[in-house]
Structures are given as structure tokens and as C-alpha cells.
Amino acid sequence: MKKIILGIVALAAVLFVVLQIFTWYNGNNIMSNQAVFKIYMDVKDEDMDEYFGVEKGTYDKENHMIVCNLPVQPAPFKQYQQVVDFNISSIDCNEKYTKGDYVKYDQTELNDDQNATLYIINKNYSPSAGPIDSQLEGKGAGTVASRQVHLEYQMGTINHIVLAKDKVYEYCNK
Numbered sequence: 001m002k003k004i005i006l007g008i009v010a011l012a013a014v015l016f017v018v019l020q021i022f023t024w025y026n027g028n029n030i031m032s033n034q035a036v037f038k039i040y041m042d043v044k045d046e047d048m049d050e051y052f053g054v055e056k057g058t059y060d061k062e063n064h065m066i067v068c069n070l071p072v073q074p075a076p077f078k079q080y081q082q083v084v085d086f087n088i089s090s091i092d093c094n095e096k097y098t099k100g101d102y103v104k105y106d107q108t109e110l111n112d113d114q115n116a117t118l119y120i121i122n123k124n125y126s127p128s129a130g131p132i133d134s135q136l137e138g139k140g141a142g143t144v145a146s147r148q149v150h151l152e153y154q155m156g157t158i159n160h161i162v163l164a165k166d167k168v169y170e171y172c173n174k
Helices: 002-028 045-052 132-137
Strands: 034-042 064-069 081-083 104-106 115-122 143-150 158-164 168-170
Touching: 034 081, 045 115, 045 143
Parallel strands: 034 158
Antiparallel strands: 034 104, 064 081, 064 115, 115 143, 158 168
16 A cells, blocks of 8 residues: 555656656747747838838838737736837847747637738827727727738747738748
């Protein structure tokens, strides 16, 4: 009886150690069923109005910012929007995943259609309590324009997606 209890305790200890190693690995790496996004814009300021299909002179770099609703349906309180980065020269294709720098989305959180929505919003807009989607799309909510784009991305990696005037591409796989 003593050997059986000792065996069960040893098995539990081994399983606990394996679980801790897997948890650490998952927290510090992107698994093959997860995707990470970093969205960049490669459209000149003077072409931004045409890109969004709005009247010339609408987009103002000083007063507006571009926000991307990623193609995900995450759990509550998990970030699904990202301010678009304009500094394409800072892309590092050999970048390693660092916990806290990006949000990982697993297969169950990703939308099948892979469509993202871009918004031009006022920089001084401060949302009230409630769902962000409805606030961005509502009247007077600070939204200047929106546009849908299709994102091609890969699992198990940091996707550096570039939105150019005539195409959308993954920078590190061009």
C-alpha cells in the first residue's frame, strides 16, 4: 500500500513539473495554433483620404489616428484593437516573442473571414463605458472613416502586416 501511495505522489509531482514547464513555454513562445499581429501602414498622408474613400483634406495626421479592429473574437477584456504603426523601417523579421509586448490569439478566437476594420478616429476622443465597436461606429463617436481589409496571416509567428495603398501583405514573407 505504501508503494502505491508513493507511486501516486511521484506521478503527481512529475505531472506538476511537466505542467509548469508547458505553462512557462506557452507564456514565452507563440504556439502553432496561435497568431500575433502587428499592423503597419504604408500609405502617404496625402493619399490617406483616397485610401479610406473620403473627401480630400479629411485626414489630418495631427488630429487623427488609425486604429485596426483585428480579425478576432477574443474573450472579454482581451485587447482586439491596435493603433496602426507608420514606422515600417522598425520591423524586425527575426524578432522573438516577448510576453507583454503582444497579445496572442488562439485558433478559437480568430475570425474565419480574416477581415479587419480600419478606423480613422480623432486623437482627442475619449470613449464612454460600453462596447468600443458600437462607440466607433456611432454618430459623433470620434470616427471619421472606416474601411475593411482582408489580412493574410500565419499561425505560430508574429505577423507584421503592412497595409499599402494597393495591397495588404505580410512584410516578412513578401
